Amino acid sequence: MHVINHIFHQSGEHLFAYDFETLRFALQEAGFQKISRMTFRQSCDPTLAIDQEVHAPYSLYVEAVK
Numbered sequence: 123m124h125v126i127n128h129i130f131h132q133s134g135e136h137l138f139a140y141d142f143e144t145l146r147f148a149l150q151e152a153g154f155q156k157i158s159r160m161t162f163r164q165s166c167d168p169t170l171a172i173d174q175e176v177h178a179p180y181s182l183y184v185e186a187v188k
Contacts, residue, residue: 145184154186 126139140148146157158166162178165171166185173181 140182142182142184145182149184149186154188156185156187158185159183160185 142159149157160183162173162175162181162183163171164183170185173183
């Protein structure tokens with residue numbers, strides 16, 4: 123992931139790219155217990171399921187609860 127991130131930064135447009143395993147690890151280290159991989163417009167809280175359809179093919183959807 124770190125090599126991919128070097129390319130992904132796109133001159134500062136993005137800060138970091140995550141795969142699920144890397145994000146899960148970071149969230150666990152931050153004290154999150156319940157970490158779930160979700161899908162486009164899927165959420166335990168429907169008000170959070172608002173992403174644009176154009177982002178669905180390349181987005182990672184994750185919910186985490188402390």
